[in-house]
Amino acid sequence: MSNSMVESRHPWKAWIYLSPALVLLLVFTVWPIINTVRMAFLENYSGLKAVGGTTFKFGIGNFSKVLQYKKFIQCMKNTVLICFITVPVSTMLALLISVALNSIKKLQKFLQTVFFLPYVTNSIAIGMVFAAMFNIVGSFYGTENELIVTAGIVNNVIEFFGGKAVNWINYGSTYAANITVMVIYIVWNALPFKILILLGGLQSVNKQYYDAAKVDGTSRRRIFTRITVPLLSPMIVYVVITGFIGGFKEYTSIVGIFGESMGPADDAGRLNTMVGFIYDSLASNNQGRASAAALILFGLILIVTLAQLYVSKKRVHY
């Protein structure tokens, strides 16, 4: 390149431009990576004790302890369960909505805007709205003195269609009911991004494929499975991977609905996630345990990402 000739006289110049970013990255990104790995392999490391002069043995004790810890297993179970339900559900729904949006002309722009709206929301704030929609106002659920003032709009709708009101998130609610509420909220939250990407992909697909299929008299279902999905596969892989990464880091949407207790009133912490576990460990000054959990989280994300890239290499058409 000719401009490299111009620049090579002052190679130090680039480093001046880069210096603010590099200094901050060294302190807040590079050092944390080194230090977190270090703390993860120092058994029972605690910042407070370290200041007091305690030394810690090197070993994998933090990892084995974390993996035996019941609370952590529960957190991992919640995280994985939420991930494996919400990602397929939201991807399928987003795919259906995108294909539908792509096939219409009238109202397309308007509906596109409507479907993107949940993206620009605050997960805590809108979580509080969802909590209000599922909440039963009253007391003594499931006892003889049960008193329901108002069952909440979701239960009102269920009752309108002849169903029975469900205790979704209140005292005495079941784990299945809690997870259902979380799945609904997280899918609602995940749709806009997925629709944006998939619709963008659909709009860039060459129209010729569809015209050829029309001439051949191919059925709609066949067009969908044989043309749309294969051509869209890179975007589908992309939204699934980012969906899993986001899902593994789920935390604030649960705080939005259940508050910082991370569970219904009678069972705090029931819905805690891996990220929640890391922050709890940090708050109780167990940096060793928090670091080990963070590395496990990173490992899981890495495995899922690599697995999906491997599958997509074999299956993605393009």
Place this chain on the structure above:
Amino acid sequence: MAERIEIMHEKNMQKETSRQLVLATVVKVFVYIFLVIMGIIVLFPFYWMLNSSLKTLSEYRLSVPTFFPRAVMFSNYAEAFQAASLGRLFINTMIVGLISTVLSLVITILSAFAFARLEFKGKNILFAGLLATMMIPGELFTITNYTTVTNFGWINTYTVLIVPFLVSVFYIYLLRQNFLQIPDELYLAAKVDGTSDFKYLCKIMIPLSLPTLISITILKMMGAWNSYIWPRLVANDANHRMVTNGLRNAFRDTTGDVNYPVQMAAVALVSAPLFLVFIFLRKYIMRGVSRSGIKG
């Protein structure tokens, strides 16, 4: 005879096309019904938030819900503003959002320029290394950063909310891609004219990349508005508390007998700026988001 066959054939064709037309119309109707129903589901929480926020508490607690408030209670909003001291929270969040956006833009522009325009040893390795850090979940950094900022004595300051997140590898990447699209000829012509690199960056590259810079600004401001975990950890005092954290703090109870109308009014007030941004700047948000895969 041949003519007759042709006419019959044409009739059959017409029948066939009209059948296809009916089928296509039926499908189209179903598509619209599906989209409208999904749209209503997506919008419902917003409607319910507004509807609830304008009711009296006794109306909210009716066993059969009303779909439009009987008496419109704008006073809920005043009460919510007071109860959550939203004024202070808004100011804190604006201070943090504005300062961090401006500083972050400066750092991002300088780095992206170096990566896109300047030549130096190890450029590609350094850039690849930066991109690799995007894979790592933020929690891994937070554990150590919490200790670091404590040692710096930054707890409960604005600094702690701004400085650790000033550099975003993703924004550098985004802007670098944009800078690379600007033709070399412009740069060389400027060099011949004796324009300095810095002047070229300010006069040519920044104006040409304005849409990307606007996207970054919006995403950064939204990030400040929605950040929750880090502020709660390091700056949870009344003087520095940010809006999301303050909202959660002011209304701790989500279940049970809560004063929902006031709570929903607070939620609506916190959501309002985001909606305004959405209405006026949707194009830029969508442009930035479609390349990121991250929220805020």
